Structures are given as structure tokens and as C-alpha cells.
Amino acid sequence: MSDLPIIAVTLGDPVGVGPEITLKTLAEPESLQMAHGVAVGDAIVLERLVRHLGLHLEVNPIATVADARFTTGVIDILNLGVVREDLPWGEVNPTAGAAAVGAIEVAARLALAGEVDAVVTAPLSTEAIRAAGFQHLGQTEMLGELTGSTRYNTMFWVSGLKIFFATRHLSLREAIDRITRENIEYAIREAYTALQVFGTEKPRLAVAALNPHGGEGGKFGDEEITVIAPAVAAARAAGLDVIGPLPADSVFHQGIQGLFDGVLALYHDQGHIASKTYDFEGTVSVTVGLPILRTSVDHGTEFDIAGTGRASHGTMVAAFKAAANLAPYARKLPSIYPPGR
Template identity: 45%
Template sequence: MGTKTVAVTMGDPAGIGPEIIIKALNEQALAGAPVVVVGCLRTLQRLQEKGITPPVELVAIEQVSDARFAPGTLHIIDEPLAEPDELAPGEVQAQAGDLAYRCVKRATALAMAGDVQAIATAPLNKEALHLAGHLYPGHTELLATLTHSRDYAMVLFTDKLKVIHVSTHIALRKFLDTLNQPRIETVITLADSFLKRVGFAKPRIAVAGVNPHAGENGLFGDEEARFVTPAVEACRERGIQITGPCPPDTVFLQAHEGHYDMVVAMYHDQGHIPLKLLGFYDGVNITAGLPFIRTSADHGTAFDIAWTGKAKPESMSTSIKLAMQLA
């Protein structure tokens, strides 16, 4: 698995994050992996006491260099909840949102200092995050702020389909009102550099249109002519292997079948729906444009099954493995 160390953030402790972290790191493929967990030690202990997760040894460490990785042992950099025994599983609460924020901030500091080479994040709850006074739309924007990254984008990653987004956590109306050529060019450039960074020598990128049938030559909208086509042509002139604008109802299938290495999706659901349909359990969320690798389980906090033992760890496990691989 290599010598690169990954920091795994707990996410919202009232959700399934703590459970899927323990389950993932207890798998044979990750047993003894160079991973430290940034989160509330007491919360993980409560899960163990209730028999919700497999029995593992939880070892608190002050710094990454203190870790002695071995199967059956999880090393925890403790970020304690304000009142850990008062945490209510499956409920939105400020102390949980604050913990999720502090875990990301601590892990980011470790990555920026070079103590870890990648971060894998468990899901947080945006309402709880906001309730705690941390007004970010999600992980992507929070990480960009903490690292002072100006150009960044969300990538959804599976073996057969990879999608990068021009916009994510904004209303569809706002997306249409703020769409512009420079942002599309930025995301295409991020897609090309990201794919090269992870091993694609000559990436093939497709750009989805905004409207049905990519506008049908202006019959269904002019965003393609005004923004998308000029951005594609400008990037092609810079040597990027790019196709588009492509009809959104077919381009994701074409990428899944191997015609393209990545699709540039215009807005959140345009990219999320096909990827989650085809790779819900093994999809990984990556932030392109950060100074380090960041991956995430590609699902939410699942409050309805939190702390019941029902949560599936596949996406968390895949995100940790991919973080190690890319690092």
C-alpha cells in the first residue's frame, strides 16, 4: 500500500461516518494501512461499547509520527465533542457540525504541513455545519477556503465514469444566471491536469451541454453558443483533447463505455445522477485543484440508519484506497 499516510476525517459524528470508518479500516485490504483518524475518540468508543462496529483497538496519538500501524489497531487524533455522551445519533445538532468542521481543519493542517499526504473525508451534514456557525456549502468550498485555493472543482470518480462539475451546491436558477466562459475553461483545464496527475497521459475530455440536445443549434437555448463552445475552442487551441458541447442525455453513457476519460458536467445533478446510478457504492468524491489529494465517500450522513450497524462501508473504503493510490 506504500508509505504515504492518509488522514480520515470523522464527518458528522451523528451520522454513519464513524461507523463506516471503523468498518472500512477493519477490512483485510486496509488492515494496518497507514491511516490516522481525525475525530472524537469517545464517539468511536461508544460505537464499540454498543457492539455496532467490529472490535478494534483505538489508540489516541498526539501526532502522526506517533502511529505504529498494525492490523486491528486504529490511531486516533482526538478532536473531542463538547459533550460526547450527549450526542444524539441521527439528529442535526450544532456540536456535531462543529466537530465535522474542526476535523477537516485539523486534517488540512496536517496535509499542508506534510504530515499526511492525502485526506479522505466521511460525510458531513450541511445543516449541522451551518447551525454551528460554519457557513460553507460543503466540503469542497471549505477545503478551498482553508487552503486558499482559487481554482477548484468537484470530481466524482469510478473506474468507468469520471465527472467534474462546473457548479455544484447552488440553485439551478443561480447556475443559469452566473454561467460564464472563464469558469468553463477553468474546469476543463482542471480536468486535464487532474487526469494527467493520476496517470492519463493524453486525457480525452467531453463537455456536456447545458440544454436538452446541447441546445439543438439554439432551438432550446443559447448557453452553448455563448459560453460552452467558445470555452471548448479556447481549450482545444491550448492542446487539450476536448469534445463538446455534447448532448447531456448520451455523453455520460459514452464515457462509461470508454469513449472519454472524463465528462465536464455543467451543474450538480447533471453529473451526480448518472454517476450515482452507475456507481453509488463505489463512487468517490475528489476535490481537484487542492495542494493535496482529497477523496470522500460519495454519499451523505444517512441519519435514518445512523448507529444501527446497517451502514455499508464500500464507498468509504474505496475513497481511502484511492487516496493512498493517488498520493
């Protein structure tokens, strides 16, 4: 067997676009050159899709990674056996939810055991997994629980720039309340260390401002003066190459132009809008803080086009490529988060 990394790719929700974009990605010649990919889910789902779309591919159900053939035209899939009949496309279904959770569980175990080098996840439906009796907010939270991780975060990778988030799944009002000097100082160290772990020896990190025009010297809010600037100053005093706060309407553009290796966004949409507007299909989500490497597409199940053959797999190819490129750094992952939180 070659020395290419082995990547487990979950199907996500079986009745969403996950199976289609997984199938297309693993069949791509470019993917085959980057890594060995093995799907995780239910073979019946891919077999139906191959027939439905008229694809010239062979689905190869396997019990262990060692059984994979990794051959052109063959899609190896670790067969879970959760789905036993054809399910309606694009509808919330508890069986589909259970299958999506099962795929995450199996992929995480494989990564923890070192049988695969990374995990790439397709989108799932939180409504479906709750219908199946699970209460997780999403795949990241599931992986955190499965790997025993107490703190984890999201890193976006787009056109060479890595974007981090001081806050994530909170209302905007609550996110602003969480923007304290202590939290920003920690988020800066967290992002800086992640950049180092993922191969940037001397990172250059920028911190976005919260208010329009960076607050205009306090006219539009004083968080830049009272919270963010002191946190940046503390990081610089500790020897980190950090700059900010910089106005959010320009800092991401500057990062894409190569002035910075990373940008710390202060809330969810601040970073999401910037990256997805620039390159929606090329934006890859990387979960940092886990002891395993996980990348993901950053879109939903797209139930409205599930099973039609119209789903674009560009985001999945980008996630697969990112996993292949980051695989050499996987052994360093437990060191991403600084102590004390």
C-alpha cells in the first residue's frame, strides 16, 4: 500500500446531499492522488444513488479499513447496516438521523485508533438526529464528546487564510457579552498555537474589531479600547506577532492578500460572511481542539436537491484536500489548546 494518508468520509444524512458529494469526491481522480478515501455509512444508500444517477462505479462494502481496495472506479464503504431500505429523499427521518450519528461514531473510533489519518464529514440534519433520540447540537459537539475533548473550536481555511472565532453559536447579543479581555486573550493564544501546529512557524495574526470603523476612537463603541486592544497588547508582550483591532470590513481582505496568516473573528457571522462571500465552495471547516483531525464542508443537507444529481461536490473536494494536506500535523493536535481553561 502507498504512503498516502487514509481519510474516512462520513455520508452525513443519508437522504441529504451528503452521499452524493461523498460519492463524487471519492471518484475524483484528484482525490485518488491526494489520499485513500473510505466512506463510512450504509452501502445501500450509495448503491441506490449509483443506480439512480447512472454512474459507472462499484460500491464495495467492507467490514474493516484493511479490506479496502482503494482502486479507481471503486468506492469502499465501511458498511454500518443501519439503513435497510430505501428512504425518501429530502425528508427528516429518524433512521437517517441514527445512521448519520453512527457514521460519526465509527469514524471517530477509527481516527482515535490510528486506522485512519483524518475524518471528513458530510452535512447532517440536527432535526433528524433529534428525531432519532440524540440531543447533540451538531457533529462538532458529537466529536468533542466521543474524543473526551472539553473545549474545541472552528478554524476556517480559505485561499491560504485561516479564520478563527472568539465566539460561535450564540446570539449576537450574547456573543458581544462574551467579548471580555480574558476571553479575547485566550482566543488569541488558541488561534496562534493552532497556526503553529498546522505548519506556520512564525504566525502573523490579526484581530478583527467589533464596531464599525474599529469604533472610531470610542464614538461607535468602546470595546476596541477597553477590551480588544489590551488583549492584543498582552499577547504582543508575550512575544506573539499579533495586530489589531483592525476594522472588520478590511481585515479579511488583507488576510486573503497575504498580510496575515490568520484572522480572529469575534463572532460567528463576522467570519462566515467574509469567507463564504469570497469563496463559498473553497471554504473548509477544520475543528481544532480535538485529538483527531476533522475537516468538513460548511453547508447543510440541502434536502431540496437531494437525490437529483445536482449537488456540487466542490466543498467536499476542498475538505478532502485540506484533510490530506493537514494529515502530517495530526499527531500534534492535542497540543493546540493552551492550558488553564
